[in-house]
Amino acid sequence: MTQIIILGATGSVGETAYRVIQAQPDRIAVDGLVAHRQAEKLWEMGQRLHANWIGLTDREQAAELRHQHQGQSGPRIISGMDDILEAIAISPATKVIGAMSGFSGLMPTLTALENGKDILLANKETLVAAGDLVQRVALQRGRKILPVDSEHSAIFQCLALNQPFKRILLTCSGGPFRGRTKEELKTVTVEDALRHPNWSMGAKITIDSATLMNKGLEIIEAHHLFGVPYEQVEVLIHPQSIVHSLVEFVDGATMAQLGWPDMAVPVQVALSWPDRWPLAGPALDLTQQPLTFDKPDTDTFEALDLARQAGIAGGLMPTVLNAANEVAVGLFLSRSIRFLSIVEIIKDVLGAFTDNTSVVALEQILEADRWARRQAEDMAMRYRL
Ligand SMILES: NC(=O)c1ccc[n+]([C@@H]2O[C@H](COP(=O)([O-])OP(=O)(O)OC[C@H]3O[C@@H](n4cnc5c(N)ncnc54)[C@H](OP(=O)(O)O)[C@@H]3O)[C@@H](O)[C@H]2O)c1
Known part of the structure; x- marks a missing residue:
């Protein structure tokens, strides 16, 4: 029986993990679940x-929940990030599903790795903001980072034999605005951007999918x-979104992993690897629709090349990119800026970051993240509606 912790249990990936685990009661036991504010759902x-x-x-939500269920x-109720990190550190769990959204996933991920747990990682922002550091800690502690992001899970499965390859082809749906011009994107609304054609996901990643920043973050994640x-x-x-990504090997042979767009597969693959467990769901039917492929429009969707x-550039630049993006996406979701201003704010912040250095310590990442968030808030003043 494998003991696990789920970070971000109440979110879209967390709920999928919950479904997968409920179907595997003889294989997986849950030690702890972590969320931000959705107290009753977590309970x-x-x-x-x-x-x-x-x-x-959120300490207030934790206090209220304790009061409600006195x-x-x-389950024991733990309140605040510091006590959660302590609970992760001393937990007997050997695997942690990292499904918090954004930079908030970094500290729990590092704590889990430092305390001998493998990470099953959906939370790409952790690798974008602190990839060198996270990989270093995993290596030092002899722990694995198993991808849960569907594209990276596909690549991971194609690379199972560790054979030499020429390139990785990350597939991308194109999001809700595929084929639109910049002019047409000037007036799109939050509702338009949240209407992803294939995947049902949390708000932040759905907006990232509309700007194509999500794919940009995934390039860094793959690196x-x-x-x-x-x-x-x-x-x-x-x-x-049927071909989840491809690997072209040195002899030109190209492998892909296919399936319906459902996060249950990558979550379960990460949990069962190197074994495979049965999973209920409709069989893939390739006769239903043609599979098409195209080049991305990087002039309209500038986020891809920015990332x-x-x-x-490396060093702290991806940390700054991630923080600026998180702030700009938050401002768009709160209807304070227009869709196209997301990328403009990120460009402004990256342009103002002149102190890039290689990363040796966590404090550098935390400081660069704080700096970029402040800058993004300041720069956003010009774009506010
Ligand atoms: N959704 C997908 O299909 C998908 C696919 C691939 C990768 N990912 C990645 O997986 C991660 C989660 O995505 P999602 O779509 O599941 O997001 P989501 O639905 O927004 O859920 C986010 C989860 O993180 C928690 N959370 C948010 N802010 C937090 C904070 N400051 N401290 C602690 N917990 C916090 C939320 O708790 P509350 O509910 O209590 O607020 C929730 O449990 C993201 O990094 C995303 O890029 C998602």
Whole structure:
């Protein structure tokens, strides 16, 4: 029986993990579940999965939940990030599913690795903001980072035999605005951007999918996960989201992993690897629609090249890119700026970052993240509606 912790249990990936785990009661036991504010939902999940503890980073929500369930049997309630990190550190769990959104996933991921746990990582921002550091800690502690992001899971499966390859082809649906011009993007709304054609996901990643920043972040994620230089990672538009990514080997043979767009597969692959477990779901039917591929429009969707360039620059530049993007996406979601201003703010912040250095310590990352967030807020004043 494998004991696990789920970070971001109440989110889209967290709920998928919850479904996968409920179907595997003889294989997986849950020690802890972590979320930010959705207290009652986390409590119910904890009850159903017989978790030993649940943790809420929002202390007020944790206090309220304790009050509501005083005297009832159920998981222990942990409050605030510091106590959650302590619970992760001493947990008997050997695997941690990293499904928090954004930079908030960094500290729990590092704590898990430092304390001998493998990470099953959906939270790409952690690798974007601190990939060198996270990989170094994993290597030092002899721990694995298993991808849960569907594209990286596909690549991971294609590379199972560790054979030499020429390039990685990351597939990308193109998001809700595929084929639109910049002019047409000037007036799109939050609702338009949240209407992803194939995937149902949290708000932040859905907006990233509309700007194509999501694919940009995934280029950096692939660089860190597979130790591959940036010039060997390409993006291929594939609107049907059936081919989850491809690897071209040195002899030209190209392998891909296919399936319906459902995160249950990559979550379960990461949990079961190197074994495979049965999973209920409709069989893939390739006769239903043609599979098409195209080049991305990097002039309209500038985020893709911005992320690649930040990755190539290395050091703290990806940390700054990630923080600026998180702030700009938040401002767009709160209807404070227009869609196209997201990329303009990121460009402004990256342009103002003149102190790039290689990363030796966590404090550098935390400081660069704080700096970029402040800058993004300041620069956004020009774009506010
Ligand atoms: N959704 C997908 O299909 C998908 C696919 C590939 C990769 N990913 C990646 O997986 C991660 C999660 O995505 P998602 O779509 O599941 O996001 P989501 O639905 O927005 O869920 C985010 C989760 O993180 C928690 N959270 C948010 N802010 C937090 C904070 N400051 N401290 C602690 N916990 C916090 C949320 O808790 P509350 O609910 O309590 O607020 C929730 O449990 C992202 O990094 C995303 O890029 C997602």
